[in-house]
Amino acid sequence: MTGRYRPGRRAARTPGADPDATPPPARPARERTPQEQRDALIGYAFRALGQRALTEAELRAKLEKRSDDPDLIAAVLARVQELGYQDDAQVARAEGSRRGVGSLRVRQTLKRRGLTDDLIRETVEARDPEGEAQVVRELLARRWSSFARKRDPQASAFSFLARRGFTGNVIWPAIREHVASLPEGEGPGGALPDDPEGRPEDWE
Secondary structure (H helix, E strand, O other): OOOOOOOOOOOOOOOOOOOOOOOOOOOOOOOOOHHHHHHHHHHHHHHHHHHOOOOHHHHHHHHHOOOOOHHHHHHHHHHHHHOOOOOHHHHHHHHHOOOOOOHHHHHHHHHHOOOOHHHHHHHHHOOOHHHHHHHHHHHHHHHHHHHOOOOOHHHHHHHHHHHOOOOHHHHHHHHHHHHHHOOOOOOOOOOOOOOOOOOOOOOO
């Protein structure tokens, strides 16, 4: 039967066509309209915010990788903020309420994420000092057995808590209180660091 496709057969050539002719170039993609560009960038912003809460600075950095139009980026940021999907104050409150870390860690994290100095200060000042001291006491009670195996348990405990961003004026009393509560004969030796306000750089 003629006309049936058979594997391996060459495609039929148009009569008179030049076999060596260069095929016509592919048609260029149609340039998107401003509205299409805006819609695409807003869609991307929503997807990014759906993965995790972002600060304005973080979202702006992501949008700048997708567009070099500062006016369009500003419009998209304003829109997602207007709809309540992006809010720096909300991000700050979430970081400020984290347990297991101290005010110094919170301050460093918020600064790294691009929040303003005023918002960082408000967030840190809103933390409960007694709540932070209680977290330090709980961490000491839970981790003391591992510190006790170190050559200098108190210094090890101090370093651990400082890396978590707690300040010396919270750590120092808590360690003294914990050591005083240990049964007689179990109190570890070693002195606390001379600088209770030391701020290690490796909090992360």
